Amino acid sequence: MTNNTTRLDHVVLWVTDPVAAAVFYDTAVGLEPINVAEFVQGTVSFPSARVNEETILDLAPKTLAERMRMLPGSVDSAGHPVNHVCLSLPADAFDALRSRLEDQDVPVSDIDHGLSGARGNATRSFYFRDPDGNVFEARHYDEQPRP
Known part of the structure; x- marks a missing residue:
């Protein structure tokens, strides 16, 4: 793996229950859950699911949308997959x-x-x-x- 090529790093999915989503992606889809315990403990904002060594799906709770202020209108993206x-x-x-x-x-x-x-x-x-x-x-x- 090199760090100087263009590739997909992550996709953020809005979910209602990040822990339940992590379980779904683990048991139904077969993707490794990441940071679920840390999310439950409140030390990270969301868990993820590993697609491969280079790509993850971030399982962001819809309640996190109010903190999405990187661009005007970002807050409105929750619920719009x-x-x-x-x-x-x-x-x-x-x-x-x-x-x-x-x-x-x-x-x-x-x-x-x-x-x-x-x-x-x-x-x-x-x-x-x-x-x-x-x-x-x-x-x-x-x-x-x-x-």
Whole structure:
């Protein structure tokens, strides 16, 4: 990993209950929770869920919105999720995620094929919502042989 390339660091999701959200992302999505105990103890403002070694999802309580003053109107962003966040997974992790979500009665969309993304056309993808209504897409790409 280098620190001199452009890449996604984190996405902040507005959630009603950060601890419950961390549990969902751990048990249903399979992402490692970060700083949950510290949030409960009041030493950090929110917990997170680790997507990979470079990217996390911050699980910010909607009550934190009143402190969002970095830009005019930032306070109004609470409760306005982005359209969706896409997680790219290896085929086995894609299948495991779909199974975990179905086991926990989380509604999932049908599987799409060939949707375009950062790495070209995905082999398979599907959508689901977290308990706060944030929409996620899960997808995987076939590995292309290197020239």
